Amino acid sequence: MKITIVREQVGSTTEARRDTFDLPDVGPTSISSALQYVARHMDSSIGYYLSCRRGMCACCVVRANGKIETACVVPVTDGMVIEPIRRDLLVADTVVDLSMARNARFDFDNAGNDRPDACTPA
Numbered sequence: 001m002k003i004t005i006v007r008e009q010v011g012s013t014t015e016a017r018r019d020t021f022d023l024p025d026v027g028p029t030s031i032s033s034a035l036q037y038v039a040r041h042m043d044s045s046i047g048y049y050l051s052c053r054r055g056m057c058a059c060c061v062v063r064a065n066g067k068i069e070t071a072c073v074v075p076v077t078d079g080m081v082i083e084p085i086r087r088d089l090l091v092a093d094t095v096v097d098l099s100m101a102r103n104a105r106f107d108f109d110n111a112g113n114d115r116p117d118a119c120t121p122a
C-alpha cells in the first residue's frame with residue numbers, strides 16, 4: 001500500500017513536498033497507524049499527533065484525499081494523500097495548532113456567550 005504525506009514545517013518559505021511511502025499490507029488499519037508505521041520504520045521526522053485513539057479528542061485530524069478525517073478511526077487506503085487540515089494553522093506535516101478551537105470550546109457556550117467560569121468546578 002502506498003500513501004503520500006504532504007510535508008511542510010511552520011514558517012517554511014519553500015513549497016510543501018510530497019513524500020510517498022510503500023507500506024507492507026497488514027490488512028485494514030487506520031490512517032494514524034499508517035503514520036505511526038512510517039515514523040517508526042521509515043522516516044522518524046514525520047509530524048503526526050495521537051492522543052485518545054478512540055475518535056473522541058480530534059487531536060489527530062488530517063485531510064485525507066481532500067476530506068477532513070479523524071485519523072485514528074478512519075481506515076487508510078492505497079494511494080491516500082494525507083495532509084494538514086489547514087495550512088495557516090500548520091505546525092509540522094500533518095500536525096496543526098488546534099488551541100484556538102479548544103479554548104473556544106471551554107470559553108463560550110453554544111450561543112457564543114462568554115463563560116469565564118466554564119471550567120471552574122461547582
Ligand code: FES
Nearest residue numbers: 051053055058072
Ligand atoms: S487521537 Fe483522539 S480522536 Fe484521534
